[in-house]
Amino acid sequence: MKKLISICVPMYNEAENVDAFYKQLTTTIRPLTQKYDFEFLFINDGSIDHSVKKVKALTLADVRVKLLDLSRNYGKEVAMAAGFDYCLGDAVITMDADLQHPPKVILEMVEQWEAGYLDVYGKRNERKGESFLKKKMSEIYYKLLVKFSKVEVLPGVGDYRLLDRVCIDSIRKMKETQRYTKGLYMWIGFRKKEVNFDAEERFAGETKWKFMDLLKLGIDGLTSNTTFPLKIAGILGGILSFSSMLYMVYILITTLIYGTSVPGYPTLVTLILLLGGFQLISLGIMGEYLGKIFHETKNRPLYFVQEYTGKKIELEKIQL
Numbered sequence: 339m340k341k342l343i344s345i346c347v348p349m350y351n352e353a354e355n356v357d358a359f360y361k362q363l364t365t366t367i368r369p370l371t372q373k374y375d376f377e378f379l380f381i382n383d384g385s386i387d388h389s390v391k392k393v394k395a396l397t398l399a400d401v402r403v404k405l406l407d408l409s410r411n412y413g414k415e416v417a418m419a420a421g422f423d424y425c426l427g428d429a430v431i432t433m434d435a436d437l438q439h440p441p442k443v444i445l446e447m448v449e450q451w452e453a454g455y456l457d458v459y460g461k462r463n464e465r466k467g468e469s470f471l472k473k474k475m476s477e478i479y480y481k482l483l484v485k486f487s488k489v490e491v492l493p494g495v496g497d498y499r500l501l502d503r504v505c506i507d508s509i510r511k512m513k514e515t516q517r518y519t520k521g522l523y524m525w526i527g528f529r530k531k532e533v534n535f536d537a538e539e540r541f542a543g544e545t546k547w548k549f550m551d552l553l554k555l556g557i558d559g560l561t562s563n564t565t566f567p568l569k570i571a572g573i574l575g576g577i578l579s580f581s582s583m584l585y586m587v588y589i590l591i592t593t594l595i596y597g598t599s600v601p602g603y604p605t606l607v608t609l610i611l612l613l614g615g616f617q618l619i620s621l622g623i624m625g626e627y628l629g630k631i632f633h634e635t636k637n638r639p640l641y642f643v644q645e646y647t648g649k650k651i652e653l654e655k656i657q658l
């Protein structure tokens with residue numbers, strides 16, 4: 339029996355890209371179809387355009403195309419988790435619908451998979467069509483993340499990757515609601531292999547990531563992979579206490595020698611503000627983690643599905 343490869347594509351308002359993506363994908367993988375079966379699982383993440391209609395049209399023309407329609411927009415991370423739950427392949431390839439992930443890399447990924455690697459990830463050579471600021475920020479961010487988290491997250495590595503069934507089953511066991519999938523991939527381990535690719539510009543439409551989304555993902559990445567920020571408060575507190583002790587000794591001595599000194603209002607105000615600031619920041623950091631605990635303890639399902647166009651028999655194989 340042929341091995342099955344699932345292509346998982348989360349999409350949010352990608353109607354303009356679906357057809358071009360499908361066409362480019364299917365032509366590129368044609369040489370592989372002799373050896374492998376394919377399924378193309380489009381995960382609709384609550385699109386408000388015609389994405390669903392477009393994919394449905396494809397399902398009629400090609401039985402390999404399946405639609406998983408989520409009940410609303412959950413964000414890409416959750417959409418991918420849903421994809422992992424519903425894909426049936428022996429290997430699963432996740433990629434974006436906007437053609438920023440060139441399909442030809444799949445050939446190389448599959449080759450590496452056959453060579454025994456279980457997690458073959460695409461690494462961007464260069465980012466076309468992205469602002470200098472965004473590039474720089476993501477660079478700094480990854481440096482910070484790698485420095486502070488015990489899990490090594492690789493810079494330039496996105497969500498274009500091939501995962502063996504073993505990896506998929508491992509990731510499916512991690513039910514955390516605030517997901518930072520890149521961290522999960524590294525956390526599960528398994529034999530990894532890098533393949534390089536040139537990121538293309540978005541085919542049509544605009545990026546769905548607003549600055550605030552990226553900031554949120556960034557904070558999630560840090561707080562779900564490391565508890566280092568929690569220690570900052572302790573460290574700062576230590577430094578402050580120590581230096582204020584020195585300062586106290588200094589004041590004590592000067593007062594003893596020169597008598598009482600009344601001035602000092604500016605120093606006082608500065609110190610109060612500084613300390614107040616530190617305290618609020620540390621409270622904020624704790625709040626961030628507390629919020630995470632709050633969300634996890636609710637133990638809600640990650641997502642709801644309103645339609646899956648795959649076969650019933652296949653659904654039975656998917657044990658949730």
Ligand code: UDP
Nearest residue numbers: 348349350383413414417434435545546547
């Ligand atoms: N996406 C999604 N849900 C969202 C936002 C994005 O499923 O809430 C999908 C989107 O349709 C695309 C992929 O995630 O296939 C990457 O999104 P985008 O191209 O906007 O991000 P960028 O490439 O700019 O990082």
Ligand code: MG
Nearest residue numbers: 434436438540
């Ligand atoms: Mg994109």
